[in-house]
Amino acid sequence: MLLPLLLLLTATEPGHAEQVKGTKKADDSCVCKVNTTMWAFPAQPFEKADQMVQNCGDTLQKLQNQVTQTNGELPKIQAIIKNVTARIEPLKYLDTKGIYNALHLRQLSQDLEEISQMINTAHNDNPSAETQKLTKEVVKVQEEVKNMFKDNVFNLETMREKLRSLHNRVQSCRTIPDDFRSHCYKRIMKNISSPVTTKLNPHSKSYISGAWGREAKRESEDVYWTQPLANSHKYGIQVRLYRSYEDFMASKNHRDENVAPGYTAPNAIQGPGMVLYGGVVYYQCYNEDELCRYDLQSKETKRLKLPNAGINNKFPYCYYSCRDWTDIDLSADEQGLWVIYATESNHGNIVLSRLDTETFNITHTWKTRLFKKSVTNAFMVCGVLYATRYADTYREEVFYAFDTDTGHEDNTLSLPLEKVSAGVASLSYNPIDMKLYMYNDGYLLAYQALF
Structure with missing residues (x-):
C-alpha cells in the first residue's frame, strides 16, 4: 500500500521541503526511497576553500x-x-653648478674668446711654433662651437675639456722665464730621501696643525720659521723665526712676529698653507678667499682676492681623513710663488696660479683634473705640481704630477715619503736646499728631493 508522506528535509537552502511516497508494510512500518544527492555536502569545494584559508x-x-x-x-x-x-x-654643488649641469653655450663662447685673445697676445709677444699651432687650433674650435649652436647633438663637457687644455697650453707659452730651464733641467723627481730632520715643534705637542720651513727666496736672509695654528687648529697670529738651522734645532735665539692683533682679526692666518718668501709672509686671510702678504720689515699687510676659490672646508685636502682649513695652500719653487686651491667652476679639481711677488697679482692660472679632496697634500717643484696620498700611518706616497711647461698630467708616480704620524697638515718645497718640509701632527720633518 502506498501512502503519501510529507518529509521535511533540510535542503541546501533554509525552509526548503520535499514530498516523497513510501510503502507500508504488514508490521505497519514504512519504507521510503529518498534521493539525497541533491543535498550532498560539497566536500571538494569545502576542502579547496579550507586550503585557501x-x-x-x-x-x-x-x-x-x-x-x-x-x-x-x-x-x-x-x-x-x-x-x-x-x-x-x-x-651638492655638483647638482646645480658642477659636472652634472650642461654648460651654457654662450658661456662656452665667452671662454673661447678669452683664450683666443690670450693666444694672440702670446703670439705677438713671443712668436713660436707652439703659438702658431695654438692659433690654428683655436680657429678650428671656434668653428666647432658655431656648429654647436645649430646641431641638436653635441657634448659640452668634451668641448670644455678642449678649452681647458688650450687654456693650459697658452699659460705655459706665456710663463716660462728665460732662465727657468737652467735651474730645472731635470723636471720630475726620481725619489725622496728618508727624513733628514725630525723634531717636535717648539711650541707644544698639542699644536697638531701648522707649517714650518726655510726662507725660500735666493739671496734673502737665511731664516728658519715655524707657524703653529691654535683655536681649533684653524687660526694663527704668530710666526717664530730662527737665524740659523742650529738655533732652530736647539729651540733658542728665536723671535716671535705677530702678523695680526688677534685670532679673529681680518689679517689673521687661516689654515696651514703659509710660506716665507723674500722676507714676506704669505698666507690665507682670516675667513676670506683672499691672500695676505705681511712684510716682516715694513710690518705692512696687503691683500689679494683669489677669485672663486673654495674656502672654509669646501675643498680641503681630504684623502683618507680630511685636514680642516687646507682649502688654500701656498708653495714656492725655483720659478717663484704659487697658490694651490680649487673652484666650483673646475668641479672641485685643483687650480694652480702663479703669483707676481713684486706687484702681488696673479699672472697665470692652470686647471687640472685632480680632485682636491682626493689628495693628502700638494707642493711645487720646478714648475711641476706634485700631490700625495695616504698609504698608511707611517708612509705617504707622491702619486701625481702636473707639468706647467707641457700641461702633461701623470698619475703613475709612486714615490714613498716616510712620516711619524698619520696626519699631514702641510708639505712644501724649498728651492734653495731642495728639501721638502712637512708638518706631521706636531712633528717637523724634512726630506731631500732627488732628481
Missing part, C-alpha cells in the same frame, strides 16, 4: 614576520641614509 593564514603570518623584521632593521636603514646624506652634502 590556510594559505592566507600562512601568507599573513609571513607578512607579519617581515613587518616585524623590517621594524627591527628600520633604525639601521635610517642611520645609513643619514650618514650617506651627510657625506653627500658637501658635494
Whole structure:
C-alpha cells in the first residue's frame, strides 16, 4: 500500500521541503526511497576553500614576520641614509653648478674668446711654433662651437675639456722665464730621501696643525720659521723665526712676529698653507678667499682676492681623513710663488696660479683634473705640481704630477715619503736646499728631493 508522506528535509537552502511516497508494510512500518544527492555536502569545494584559508593564514603570518623584521632593521636603514646624506652634502654643488649641469653655450663662447685673445697676445709677444699651432687650433674650435649652436647633438663637457687644455697650453707659452730651464733641467723627481730632520715643534705637542720651513727666496736672509695654528687648529697670529738651522734645532735665539692683533682679526692666518718668501709672509686671510702678504720689515699687510676659490672646508685636502682649513695652500719653487686651491667652476679639481711677488697679482692660472679632496697634500717643484696620498700611518706616497711647461698630467708616480704620524697638515718645497718640509701632527720633518 502506498501512502503519501510529507518529509521535511533540510535542503541546501533554509525552509526548503520535499514530498516523497513510501510503502507500508504488514508490521505497519514504512519504507521510503529518498534521493539525497541533491543535498550532498560539497566536500571538494569545502576542502579547496579550507586550503585557501590556510594559505592566507600562512601568507599573513609571513607578512607579519617581515613587518616585524623590517621594524627591527628600520633604525639601521635610517642611520645609513643619514650618514650617506651627510657625506653627500658637501658635494651638492655638483647638482646645480658642477659636472652634472650642461654648460651654457654662450658661456662656452665667452671662454673661447678669452683664450683666443690670450693666444694672440702670446703670439705677438713671443712668436713660436707652439703659438702658431695654438692659433690654428683655436680657429678650428671656434668653428666647432658655431656648429654647436645649430646641431641638436653635441657634448659640452668634451668641448670644455678642449678649452681647458688650450687654456693650459697658452699659460705655459706665456710663463716660462728665460732662465727657468737652467735651474730645472731635470723636471720630475726620481725619489725622496728618508727624513733628514725630525723634531717636535717648539711650541707644544698639542699644536697638531701648522707649517714650518726655510726662507725660500735666493739671496734673502737665511731664516728658519715655524707657524703653529691654535683655536681649533684653524687660526694663527704668530710666526717664530730662527737665524740659523742650529738655533732652530736647539729651540733658542728665536723671535716671535705677530702678523695680526688677534685670532679673529681680518689679517689673521687661516689654515696651514703659509710660506716665507723674500722676507714676506704669505698666507690665507682670516675667513676670506683672499691672500695676505705681511712684510716682516715694513710690518705692512696687503691683500689679494683669489677669485672663486673654495674656502672654509669646501675643498680641503681630504684623502683618507680630511685636514680642516687646507682649502688654500701656498708653495714656492725655483720659478717663484704659487697658490694651490680649487673652484666650483673646475668641479672641485685643483687650480694652480702663479703669483707676481713684486706687484702681488696673479699672472697665470692652470686647471687640472685632480680632485682636491682626493689628495693628502700638494707642493711645487720646478714648475711641476706634485700631490700625495695616504698609504698608511707611517708612509705617504707622491702619486701625481702636473707639468706647467707641457700641461702633461701623470698619475703613475709612486714615490714613498716616510712620516711619524698619520696626519699631514702641510708639505712644501724649498728651492734653495731642495728639501721638502712637512708638518706631521706636531712633528717637523724634512726630506731631500732627488732628481
